[in-house]
Amino acid sequence: MRGEILTFRRSAPGIALARRALPPNVPMAFQPDDIRRLARLARIAVDGGEAAHLARELSGILGLIDQLQAVNTAHVEPLAHPLDVVMASTQRLRDDRAEPAIDREAHLANAPQAEGGLFLVPRVLE
């Protein structure tokens, strides 16, 4: 399966690296059940055929991102905000002033279902 993902019409420098990380004939990293578990976590309904298809595709993507495992990052701080490399940026703070003007009707106009100022959903079970 993984070999299929690596069939490229044109090559790019990334591909050589990707090839090294993906020996041929490795079993698929994701099975349809894994996809169903992830899909539940992400609240996306998937049917059987879709799960199988996504399992193949995500296995290919996993092969790509698994290249990261080969990088030695000991003593490297994660970079969450790009400009942290050059400037220490910190969160700006807002003054505590309330702005009461809220156009509820404009907000509710986009709702799939609304009543009495509320967004309606199928019954929530606690």
Added chain:
Amino acid sequence: MDTTLHALSARLRARQATAVSLATEHLERIGAAAPLNAFLHVDADLTLAQAREADRRLAAGDPSPLLGLPVAHKDIFVTRGWRSTAGSRMLEHYTSPFDAAVVERLAAAGMVCLGKLNCDEFAMGSSNENSAFGAVRNPRDPARIPGGSSGGSAAAVAAGLVPAATGTDTGGSLRQPASMCGITAIKPTYGRVSRYGMIAFASSLDQGGPMAHTAEDCALLLDVLCGFDARDSTSIEDIPADKAHIWRGFQAENAANASPGKEFAGLTLGVPREFLADGVAPEVRAAVERAIAAMVARGARRVDISLPRTALSIPAYYVIAPAEASSNLSRFDGVRYGHRAADFRDLNDMIERTRAEGFGREVKRRILTGAYVLSHGYYDAYYLQAQRVRRLIAEDFQAAFRQCDLIVGPVAPTTAWKAGEKSADPVAMYLEDIFTLGVSLAGLPGLSVPCAVDAGALPVGLQVIGNYFDEARMLAVAHRYQRLAEAGS
């Protein structure tokens, strides 16, 4: 006919045209170019109302340089009036109660909005084949993709439907379509353009920017687009004074480098060997080499540099961007706005079906990938590791900038490919982003300026990468290169 903002502005000021006549002219072209599928929503009434207002301001002697000129927005920016869909079924009928900061700023400058431009769904894609409302065609060759995700913007500008457009760039989405459609676009330093009202894909990477025919037009637009916005916590407030004004900086740079034949004197261009390695289409490589040589012939110095982790930018990006996207797109649950499935058993089923129906395949792939790399037991190995590699990549760029002023190379390994050619293979598509992702991960500014066409008359873009806040210089260099190319052609 010259369709740059610069030229159109001259026509307005010379009273050879009005904002209303320009808007009408362009709306007609948009109507005639429907097969390109560049526009998602046009509303002549809204446009003409803005045009009439611009004409009033023109008559009153308002000197704003962009006043009365047409523009259109990538449909990832929310707008009052025009629908805001993000190219997704999920938001097919959504109207925002507010305008994005980018939209506000251009409107305040007097630009007249022609409508909303097609894009890959939630800006996820490199070919504009991921729009729920159909693929966009490349005006240079309708059988080919225009690039993505700001493909509608690039195609519209290239086809003359609008002289300028906004786009966004998360991993190359301004630069790559500009390259493939033969126009100019710049992704500014992360934090320079407010993300308020930009429908989020990957918050730590997303950055809006202008697309137009020339670097000069981009400089005019970027001058208005840049600026601190208290509504975006990542908007940068304290930009070094000498870098704060784009247009002023752009003019100063050009004035200082005006002597004929020495337009690039004193400029050191770094050429990363990884950007011209095997795998780059020979014609692309040759075009970029010719462009560099032309600048060297006029005073620039070339140094060969290395960005050793160029290939690693692909896996780092395809961990970070999906992780952030999976979370950013959780708000689309069918509760408060957007699509809601018609049939469901219960609340949970409603949410799952809504998302299954509302999102396209690429979006689902990225949401699931993102959920995976953030999930328990994998976070350190993928997400944190990617953020560490991200720092290494950013540091590589800083090391490179100790050797050169600007980095130049190709935008993409190839010119525009045929529609459908890579649709079945997401990873193959991801690999095409190799030269744009590093810049995005590092938050650096990068632009694309047309430098050649290949044997099939398909455009090739030259990428110019600057250090943080160096947009004015990058645009000025691109501008002088463009003048040179015009004179040479």
Added chain:
Amino acid sequence: MRMPAGWEAVIGLETHVQLKTASKIFSSAPTDFGAAPNTQANAVDLALPGTLPVLNRAAVECAIKFGLAVNGGDDRHIAARSVFARKNYFYPDLPKGYQISQYELPVVTGGQVEIEAGGARKTVTLTRAHLEEDAGKSLHEGLDRPGVSGIDLNRAGTPLLEIVTDPVMVSAAEAVAYARALHGLVTWIGICDGNMQEGSFRCDANVSVRRDGDPRLGTRAEIKNVNSFRFLEKAIEFEIRRQIEVLEDGGAVVQETRLYDAERDQTRSMRSKEDAMDYRYFPDPDLLPVAIPRQWVETVRHSMGELPAAIASRLSAEFGLSASDARQITQTRALADYFFALTAALGGGHRLAATWLLGEFSAALNRAALEWQEAPIGPTRLAALLLRIQDGTVSGKAAKEVFDALWDAEGDVDAIIAARGLRQVSDTAAIERLVDAAIAAHPKAVEEYRAGKDKALNALFGQVMKASNKTANPGQVTELLKKKLAG
């Protein structure tokens, strides 16, 4: 409740304290309670596409205040750099599909709260206190359609401080004492209005049990959203009993979330989730790390005034109050304010004031289910009464009768004393007559006393006091009795 022999309970509390700010933590929408649905939720709170969070300075300041208050004013537990993270889960009243909270670098780490339960003092150590946003509400009643719920997002984005203790409490009484002390503290420093009915102060309890001496912690259950101290106590007691029963029957406690049902006085399992929660925490890329420079902490410290713990030590050191009295006086700001108003009016008398407030007055408030701020007798009127004790006008015993009359609003102190004839008699001659009469009337008691039965004196003393309508100066009565009987 007595703990069943051979078992011990381990309890930790997580308290959600709603912060008293004018606007929300990440948006400028107002935070007023009880407004019409969705009129206090703006585009940010609704998570409309394109909206972004911007942090409210006042919310961070509240967290800093708390960090100072639980560390005796020391700033060492307040992070210099604090980070917001996304907690990802789907719920219809959670608009973004994630809650902005804190994971790795909360504003406050560590700290302690002193409590007193069952007469013993204890220090409850805190794990952390972090800022986060509240969710909205799902409403199920009063809708015209069947099978639907309504979502009101007014509360969404309201700032919360989640305060987590170490698992150090061993009984429901300790947990309640902690919750009360924490409630007193957060209202004292003004970061929370403390209104439990409106959900401003909500407790979750993590409860587990283990055999005496077992060093391992048992499996815990989390009891959610208990909105009164009384229910907290009952819920924990029920849960302890339930877990012991399960284990004694050879079963196993399941790690789960349980809801307390006040009507039935029991906890019940919440609908079990399909799969274990995986919140996929990661730093929120829309927000930058929050810098909390020491200078800011200093400014906040100065704005806070004296902290209750400091006031308590001062009350002990300067005025000789017992440590326990001093801590109780400073448990709530309302009581402490009352105390200081009272002693100011009295011009001293701190110990007398403490004795009265913690004794007679507290008992009366409890009986009437009133809080200090609702007390029917103000500090000036109480001071008038205590002055009459100090100057010997009334005896302590008579003063209690005056107090009851004051409570029932029968007029001012002196008028009540006069009307009820409670003025203390210190006239030696008058007292002597009563003493003589008592000695004459009770020869048997006199005989017993002289035979060495000291207790017999009490009977004679009681007779004199009764005859004087409680007004005779007790010291003088005792003195005279002893003198006469010795003579």
